[in-house]
Amino acid sequence: MKTIEQNITPGYQNPLDKSFIEFKNVYKAYGDNKVLNGISFTIKKGENLVILGRSGSGKSVAVKCLVGLTKVDQGEIIISGEDITKLNEEGLNRIRMKIGFLFQNGALYDSMTVRQNLAFTLQHNNKSLNENEVEAAIKEALQNVGLEEAIDKMPAELSGGMRKRIGLARALIIKPQIIIYDEPTGGLDTITAREIIELIRSIKLKYNATSIIITHDLTCAKYTGDRIIILKDGVIKAEGSYKDIENSEDDWVKSFFEQ
Template identity: 85%
Template structure:
């Protein structure tokens, strides 16, 4: 899926901001299945962190723990200095309002137009907006993903790539501090995947968002990540820039780059 000759590789610049997200020695098991085995990492303000791993490596469970959908067995997870493992549901919901999600399938409501999908999300997070304010926010979000013309269409009328971009507009409409991308290029053709990669990069630059990008797509990792961690069986096997990961001496990490 390369075809990215005009994009610089990753950012390869060390993040200088303070930590917005921090995992400290986090464990999570389901019965005898040990999914996370004491992982620790940070995401700095304005940083794109890629979590790279094969199916079953613990990527998605780490994110579920981050937003409080799954309780950790042991360890601490901080967002903006607050340990979310110790918050009640009301406090968690206030934290979640800072987080935008791009789900793998877009996760749009089929019976709603694009405008209605975005307004639904906006109203959930901001109760007191006027109709004019909501319409302006919808149009701005769609402009950010280049799909203003799709405002009155239903999801069924859109291509897979367009649905993904509308999903991204829905994530952006709440002006999040953090965006979580779940397999953002999954199931897309080469050209559309490149468009999504460019959007991820542009959003970071425009809004200074902090992002976690869950993927097993090396091209996506290469061109979107400031920093990459590689998970295997709930353990961080490698961490660094794309170039550092690519040159890692571990045989299992090397296997990612074998054609």
């Protein structure tokens, strides 16, 4: 069996320099708990950005702010030239329609088959599709994650890795401009985690979506991220390629890689 280093080549660097997502001096606190303390970073179109950080560092709150589920206290979040912090709920919903989510546990509807799970998401985003168009989109999404045969299965019949794949198919079926991966390899064995990493990389090449990958898994970070930021206490402690960060002289950053 090939090692992950042999099986996955390093990610390509997108030649586009224009920022697609930008956080500008973003603050967020819950009472006295200051979760984000003026973070600023950009993501280029087609880039995979990995956000690393221990529990409570602000990773999940940053993503909630990005999709408008949490309002920032101060700062701007720009998506494709539009400051989403100024949008009303209708405007936010328009932005959310462009975002695909892979949740940590797959978050499938247990009472629906795989086909029904995917159809529900697609029809929620695009009510104008006819039955044949929906079926074709479902089969394409399942083909992209290698699970065409699971179309009529119930979530309870799927392994953890299969649930992640179906969750990813559901994210892809809307042809998103942005994909958010929440702990994509969390709770998986080494071989299944490697398969998910390979899927993330192949999806980057096929869809050229702009992706944010929240993870604790350094292997996932290394092989899926074009760039990595590490959050500590709501601020960016390190930013750069995996190699840049791994070779940091900062004691705290070095300790992160010695877990």
